[in-house]
Amino acid sequence: MKMTTLKCSVKCGRPAKGEEQQSRDRLLDAALQLFLEQGYGNLSMETIAKEARVSLRTIYNQFGGKAGIFGALVKRCSDQFADSLADQGSLEDTLNSFGKKFLFRVSRPDVVRMRAILIGEAMRFPDLATEFYQQGPGRTRASLIELFRQYQQTGEIKNVPPEFLADQYISALRNERFQRLQLGLEPTPDEAEIDAWVLQATRLFLQGCLK
Amino acid sequence: MKMTTLKCSVKCGRPAKGEEQQSRDRLLDAALQLFLEQGYGNLSMETIAKEARVSLRTIYNQFGGKAGIFGALVKRCSDQFADSLADQGSLEDTLNSFGKKFLFRVSRPDVVRMRAILIGEAMRFPDLATEFYQQGPGRTRASLIELFRQYQQTGEIKNVPPEFLADQYISALRNERFQRLQLGLEPTPDEAEIDAWVLQATRLFLQGCLK
DNA sequence: ATTAAATGGTAATACTCGTTACCATTTATT
């Protein structure tokens, strides 16, 4: 029996089968939180490792580096954006129902912050920005385009390109207020505010502001 | 006479009176270009000094540091946003005239990039984001609010809060396409594209999309 | 003329950070 100096004071060694996924999730959760708080450039790998109670080597084994773990986070985040718009009967009701869900999701602080980081680092990670938009807002936009195309065939709405209508409605939902939110100049709206916000935006979008 | 080793090979010493402002402008111009290309965190003070043919000491003397020179740039940039909306007779013509100028300005690559950097670093510089919005989009928004208030008094448009109308119209101008532009996913639109873009957005804003 | 102010150039200070290496340890695999 050889005398060994203890180098692993808590727990180390190859993880058991159950702990493997758990450790990966804990790592991703902690990293996401830290990226949202500190941004990309200001967050150090050492901080991630310490907060996630994980060794530096483990991060490099699983994600290859800082850009790797950030990319994994963006992917995981943009996968939450898959929702279909349920037909609520009238066009206005359908848009309202869809708009509330959409606006609530994109105005949550973590989503806003994630967008901000992506915008700031878009020059460094062009592929990430592309994938984020395609997997996230892109799918929402595609659903809206299809919806407007249908309502155009019934003759209920004007005959302008449905892509334009979709872009315009998403933009009407976001509102200039969302830009201020993105710059950190307004507090996060609660559900009641969002409801009123969407109702007004949808009505204006459908009827215009002329009397 | 003492033997002196030449430490200033090109030119040094206290600047003449005319050169003072010239040197400061050259420094700001070079720094702006570099910030737009490399972002905030990736740009080193040494690079700025070298590109502007200026000593490090000079930058610290004039601006105090990296944050100082960045702040000066943001101020100088947001001062370009002061324009009034000329009354073109009808509301639609006035909005179109205003919208073209606004959209053209905010879609130029350097402005888009500046916004991106500010959004990414908004957590580090909360005051800068506030001042940028107040001096830039905030004044535009105030003019629009006043315009809508006037047209409401003539009874031409519906009686919804003019702040909401202004936010909504700015948002309609920006369009979802602007979000893609901000993420670097679309090329900069030229003047012809912007014209068509504004005409459609204004018409939809005024009349709605119902038949 | 003398002093103060501002500059250029170089170097040094005092960090921070991404990444890799090493060793003992624990579990999976064969």
Next chain:
DNA sequence: AATAAATGGTAACGAGTATTACCATTTAAT
């Protein structure tokens, strides 16, 4: 049982960087 794989902990490497200091120099101010 023996080997491979993955981990924790610590340290080291190497590169980069914001900031300051020092000296000679040029111009402004008094």
